[in-house]
Amino acid sequence: MKLYGAPMPAPNPRRVRIFLAEKGIDLAETPLDMRKREHKSDEHRARNSLGQVPTLELDDGTTLSETVAICRYFEEIQPSPSLFGTTPFEMATVDMWVRRIEFTLMMPVGNYWRHAHPFTAALLTQFKEFGESNRDVYAGAQKWLNKELGSRPFIAGNDYTMADICALSTVDFATWIGVPLNPALENLSRWHTTVTARLSAAA
Amino acid sequence: MKLYGAPMPAPNPRRVRIFLAEKGIDLAETPLDMRKREHKSDEHRARNSLGQVPTLELDDGTTLSETVAICRYFEEIQPSPSLFGTTPFEMATVDMWVRRIEFTLMMPVGNYWRHAHPFTAALLTQFKEFGESNRDVYAGAQKWLNKELGSRPFIAGNDYTMADICALSTVDFATWIGVPLNPALENLSRWHTTVTARLSAAA
Numbered sequence: 366m367k368l369y370g371a372p373m374p375a376p377n378p379r380r381v382r383i384f385l386a387e388k389g390i391d392l393a394e395t396p397l398d399m400r401k402r403e404h405k406s407d408e409h410r411a412r413n414s415l416g417q418v419p420t421l422e423l424d425d426g427t428t429l430s431e432t433v434a435i436c437r438y439f440e441e442i443q444p445s446p447s448l449f450g451t452t453p454f455e456m457a458t459v460d461m462w463v464r465r466i467e468f469t470l471m472m473p474v475g476n477y478w479r480h481a482h483p484f485t486a487a488l489l490t491q492f493k494e495f496g497e498s499n500r501d502v503y504a505g506a507q508k509w510l511n512k513e514l515g516s517r518p519f520i521a522g523n524d525y526t527m528a529d530i531c532a533l534s535t536v537d538f539a540t541w542i543g544v545p546l547n548p549a550l551e552n553l554s555r556w557h558t559t560v561t562a563r564l565s566a567a568a
Numbered sequence: 569m570k571l572y573g574a575p576m577p578a579p580n581p582r583r584v585r586i587f588l589a590e591k592g593i594d595l596a597e598t599p600l601d602m603r604k605r606e607h608k609s610d611e612h613r614a615r616n617s618l619g620q621v622p623t624l625e626l627d628d629g630t631t632l633s634e635t636v637a638i639c640r641y642f643e644e645i646q647p648s649p650s651l652f653g654t655t656p657f658e659m660a661t662v663d664m665w666v667r668r669i670e671f672t673l674m675m676p677v678g679n680y681w682r683h684a685h686p687f688t689a690a691l692l693t694q695f696k697e698f699g700e701s702n703r704d705v706y707a708g709a710q711k712w713l714n715k716e717l718g719s720r721p722f723i724a725g726n727d728y729t730m731a732d733i734c735a736l737s738t739v740d741f742a743t744w745i746g747v748p749l750n751p752a753l754e755n756l757s758r759w760h761t762t763v764t765a766r767l768s769a770a771a
Contacts, residue, residue: 414716415672427657434664441656453644454630461637469618480698492698495683513617 367422368435369412370394371404376538377432378419382568383530384436388443394419433463436527448527455522462521462528470510470532473502474539482542500544507547514552518559525560533560570625571638572615573597574607579741580635581622585771586733587639591646636666639730651730658725665724665731673713673735676705677742685745703747710750717755721762728763736763 480496
């Protein structure tokens, strides 16, 4: 198979790379040059009609897109070590946390990037005031997550899961675009140190 | 167990009700009065720290939130009929489409509701121009989905899945808030007629 992606700081391809590193799956990424808009080319749109990365192409030519769906595919074909939970309750809990991280933590970062960052201003119509407002939304999301992390080591419970991968890629991307973690939030800082110390974080 | 929800037109509780109807699972909803902000009460925040519905409370008192995660729990404890796929590729494909529907189709509807609709103007700070811009984004998302539906009966393939449930609740909610489906999009209209004709759609 072939995994189309893009190098750092693109957060979504990184999530798949971290996931594969945690699984011990050796699959080199085929990078697309996003500055040259290769992800929006006809060739790539034939693989992914939304023109996004990551996209996984299987050996029979079928394709899968969306970061979490690609990771779920690898979880199914190689269940161990589990990163999506194993019992029905664990699986639902990890899914809940993946979704909460994406909708509550990632969304304001994405909105800020899309609507307030100078880099995207050159490419897209921005609503700057809306974009800027997402700094506060992200600050609130960090506080909420900090409180949640007061009762357990990882985001979905006692084990490192896909939810931690989603959160790590989000906060590192946010730092890169000028919205760093609030260092006063001790549980969140402790969590960030812990997950960053894993070998997979370098992926 | 106890399922906390809210009646129509709230789109997320409806998704769980449709899912349960498709599964043939008989579980009455415990409605919260969202106009009285019961979902933001301390009592409900103890179940769901984000103060949202739906939330599922299991018999041991543990809770699960997030629509798709709750449905995934029921899929795991009662796999048939499958609504999330059965092979690794099917499961990843359904997940991909659930995510595409949420990020590409539902997001502009939610942004319009949140930032441009008069109902939410009374409750929250809006960025109106941004909110209004989401009408065009939603129009574009409909066109994309219409094209995708040219090659198959349901959103993720030949079978009705969770992705159809997510899309149905989204477009019906959009219509309710004044952003109806574009009737010129024939594949999308045909799909909408088909999924609306299922008994579960009344849930």
